[in-house]
Amino acid sequence: MPQFYRRKTNRAIRTPPDVMSRAADDVVRGRSLRSVAEAFGIDKMTLSRFIAKRKNNPNAITGYAAVAHAHYVIPQQMEEDLGNHVKRLADMFFGLSLETVL
Structure with missing residues (x-):
């Protein structure tokens, strides 16, 4: 009988880019970072890094696509x-x- 890997935690589950963008827009509009992160179910440091990257370069490629693009x-x-x-x-x-x- 074949074995199938069953994930035991929800760590390292990527948040979809559209959700990250909506959360970042809420923070830019004036809501606090922690409240937005809690509302969208995103880690606050992940959201903070995403906002900083988007502030420096609005067209920045995020996630694993940036690594593939570099190679x-x-x-x-x-x-x-x-x-x-x-x-x-x-x-x-x-x-x-x-x-x-x-």
């Missing part, structure tokens, strides 16, 4: 251009194999 080998636009080029060659029956593309 890109080529820029996103160049990757899209390369993909489109390979698709165009495949449509012309050029016959590119996976090893040739890589």
